[in-house]
Amino acid sequence: MKTFHRMTLTAATLFLAITSAHALDGDAKAGEQSAAMCVACHQTDGAGMNIPGGESWPSLSGLNAEYLYQQMKSFKDGSRQSATMLPFVSMLNDQQYKDVAVYYSQLPAVQGKGDTEVTEAELAHGEKLATVGDWDRYIVPCVACHGPDSLGAGDVFPRLAGQHAGYISDQLHAWQTGKRDNDPQHLMLAIAERMNDEDIRAVSQWLSRQPVQK
Numbered sequence: 001m002k003t004f005h006r007m008t009l010t011a012a013t014l015f016l017a018i019t020s021a022h023a024l025d026g027d028a029k030a031g032e033q034s035a036a037m038c039v040a041c042h043q044t045d046g047a048g049m050n051i052p053g054g055e056s057w058p059s060l061s062g063l064n065a066e067y068l069y070q071q072m073k074s075f076k077d078g079s080r081q082s083a084t085m086l087p088f089v090s091m092l093n094d095q096q097y098k099d100v101a102v103y104y105s106q107l108p109a110v111q112g113k114g115d116t117e118v119t120e121a122e123l124a125h126g127e128k129l130a131t132v133g134d135w136d137r138y139i140v141p142c143v144a145c146h147g148p149d150s151l152g153a154g155d156v157f158p159r160l161a162g163q164h165a166g167y168i169s170d171q172l173h174a175w176q177t178g179k180r181d182n183d184p185q186h187l188m189l190a191i192a193e194r195m196n197d198e199d200i201r202a203v204s205q206w207l208s209r210q211p212v213q214k
């Protein structure tokens with residue numbers, strides 16, 4: 001167990017060292033124009049929408065530009081499968097991916113939403129998974145990679161705090177089913193495959209209620 005912990009943290013530290021100084025070569029003004037066709041779902045402020053029981057639209061505002069760019073490429077190359085996003089990435093070229101990524105990264109982050117009916121016990125379970133994990137089941141705490149308060153770390157680990165619960169939950173299930181297979185060294189797959197539906201619901205609901213910045 002100790003070895004697993006150390007290996008994971010080493011991988012995380014390594015990524016940070018490699019990627020944190022990178023600045024993406026995109027133009028926010030051009031990105032704003034390309035984003036005209038994204039607002040139907042991601043909204044004009046980039047806040048997206050939580051759709052309980054449906055396909056939630058992630059909040060993009062304030063996320064790391066390099067991370068967003070990598071996701072656009074993943075939808076295009078199929079390592080991240082989304083029938084909803086595929087037509088939109090197909091309309092843009094690589095430079096436009098960079099432009100929209102820089103544009104959204106510069107918008108102020110907006111607080112996401114969770115479901116209204118959540119119990120205190122569920123939230124407590126979610127907080128535990130996010131902050132201390134569950135070492136008996138090798139579930140590494142989210143903060144170990146996603147940064148203190150899950151606010152994101154470098155170019156590789158996106159902010160989770162204040163992201164919509166429905167979307168966080170969808171992504172954890174997407175890793176479990178193989179729809180999302182784009183994470184470096186399968187760092188996320190290793191976590192997601194150890195979580196059950198109750199874990200996923202609890203951590204998603206708790207994270208969505210955390211502030212988007214300190």
Ligand code: HEC
Binds near residue numbers: 057072088089174
């Ligand atoms: C019809 C609704 C819709 C439209 C329009 C749309 N998106 Fe999305 N977007 C989604 C959904 C749903 C997801 C989550 C897909 C998944 O489950 O992997 C998503 C995910 C993303 C992500 C990944 C976010 C993350 O945190 O990993 C990016 C980046 C993104 N969209 C950018 C765009 C851009 C740029 C446009 C316009 C060119 C756009 N989207 C248009 C629905 C939409």
Ligand code: HEC
Binds near residue numbers: 169
């Ligand atoms: C060992 C490192 C590591 C740990 C621990 C970890 N993650 Fe991640 N996570 C990643 C990486 C790397 C990515 C980016 C994957 C990519 O590039 O597509 C990611 C992405 C995500 C995303 C996608 C966000 C988005 O905007 O699409 C979600 C949701 C997520 N993680 C949830 C969690 C939760 C919940 C936990 C804790 C239970 C957790 N992660 C713990 C490494 C980790």
